[in-house]
Amino acid sequence: MAETSPSLVPARWWQLRRSDSAVLRALGRSLTVQAAVVVLLLLCGCALFTPWLALQNPFDPAGLELLDAFTAPGQAGLSGIGYPLGADEQGRDVYSAILYGLRMSLFVGGASVALSLAIGVPLGLIAGYTGGWFDTLVMRIADVQLTFPVLLVALLVFGIARGILPESYRDDMALYVIILAIGLSEWVQYARTVRGAVMVEKHKDYVLAAQVIGRSRSGILVRHILPNLLAPVLVIATISFALAIVAESTLSYLGVGLPPTQPSLGTLIRVGQGFLFSGEWWILLFPGLVLLALALSVNLVGDWLRDALNPKLQ
Template identity: 80%
Template sequence: MKTLSWRRSDSPVKRSWAHSRTAQLATVALLLCLLGALLAPWLASQNPYDPAGLELLDAFTPPGQEGMAGGRYLLGADDQGRDVWSSILYGLRMSVLVGLSAVALSLLIGVPLGLAAGYFGGWFDNLVMRIADVQLTFPVLLVALLIFGVARGILPAGYRDDMAIYVIVLAIALSDWVQYARTVRGAVMVEKHKDYVAAAQLIGRSRAAILVRHILPNLLAPVLVIATISFALAIVTESTLSYLGVGLPPTEPSLGTLIRIGQGFLFSGEWWILLFPALMLLLLALSVNLVGDWLRDALNPKLQ
């Protein structure tokens, strides 16, 4: 009887996760990627971007073999003698950092604008939605490239590499806030006519309190789903920009930077320099997307 009672007390999200093998595998893969990014300095066999720790004699060492200096490279070494496994961990760390920062900034821009536009309406609603409509006519990558190029042009040449991570986070966030604003606006337009909002108005709650303390908690489910999927898109966008040579500099590598470097050696036989970073990017993006798809279904009341 206690077991049955415990099962009945489970939330729909827990039950959905317990019955979805895909969600379980994706969650485990995502957690492993995040742990690898977090623990990169301890899991990596070397700091691949500390010139003093590199062995140039070990350049192009194939996977699983020992270099001329005596070290064994699980995933091989690149043209500078850097351990590919260590490079992937540090690149994964940078990709995750950029993705999380871009999603957080998009939330800070899109959610307040959506709340205000949906609740107050009028000219502010029209202004925000028209800006969103115009931005949606352009591909996200093109918008990010435009913002990145303008920001890089404004910065002095000596600060461009140092500020590259901030510029790319800003570029991705400004190209992705529209999804949050439109979703939150539509939900607010429904929620503001419900009884609990009318009751809060009757007891004298301010508009800001109604938005933050009453309406916003009811919008967390769709926002969480969008944030999860946007995290994967932000990582792919950053990797694409870095692959095109307009993202992070080689001194602050991401998975996209490693793929761009490895692409130059693919046809000369050093396939591992490209393959393993590409597989890590695929694993990270796929696991985040699968978790996002599961959350979308688990948090949908029509499917419960």
């Protein structure tokens, strides 16, 4: 039996030893990226183990001490309970509230990226491979959406969804509505990137060989072309993750995001903003610093992946 020509065999992402080495080398050369990875892992670990790390459940009214309202950071309230990052107007521990808010922000960001991937990648694959009217339709929809700011699209989707839902279900469905709003506003980047890459890949030898031996169209897209597109998709997903977190925080800050019963970092910042000029600065400062650290670390990791997985920079 004749051996298969190496040029006809697509490279699998788990076989790219050189890319793996390049990623590790790029990580080893940058102390900034190393610090960003450590901060990101630390924040994700805190969100994962929130029930064990939090000093209280800040959203359980029975566990709050109203007498401890506005306790300064590092001091103990009238009840004798210490608050390392202070307490807010309801006597909630700011440190515990940040942990729960961080958990919610990370969940919304991850779910929004997953939804954008589920929409944009298949559309980009099919549009780039088949072309024709479907390609034209998808790209024109993408062009129209790109004329509007992402935040405006998210606000529009959020408003429509909230208008359709009965008032009694709005708070319960707010989490899913915000994920839907952000996910539908971010799919365009994936679709355009994947479409452009597919238009290049589909003319290569390994795709032509798969067509000759009778591979189905879906098999070619999923088993041959898609593995070669994972690097750019991963980079976009990482950067979009940070953008989704910031978008959710912005919507929650504007009062159209998550309700107070399911607060994120944006909700905590919106609440703290009302007390900034009355002297209770810690209610706003600490959630803002955590959001800044989270968004900055994700962006730095995304930039590192983009440079490390770019063969032109090797």
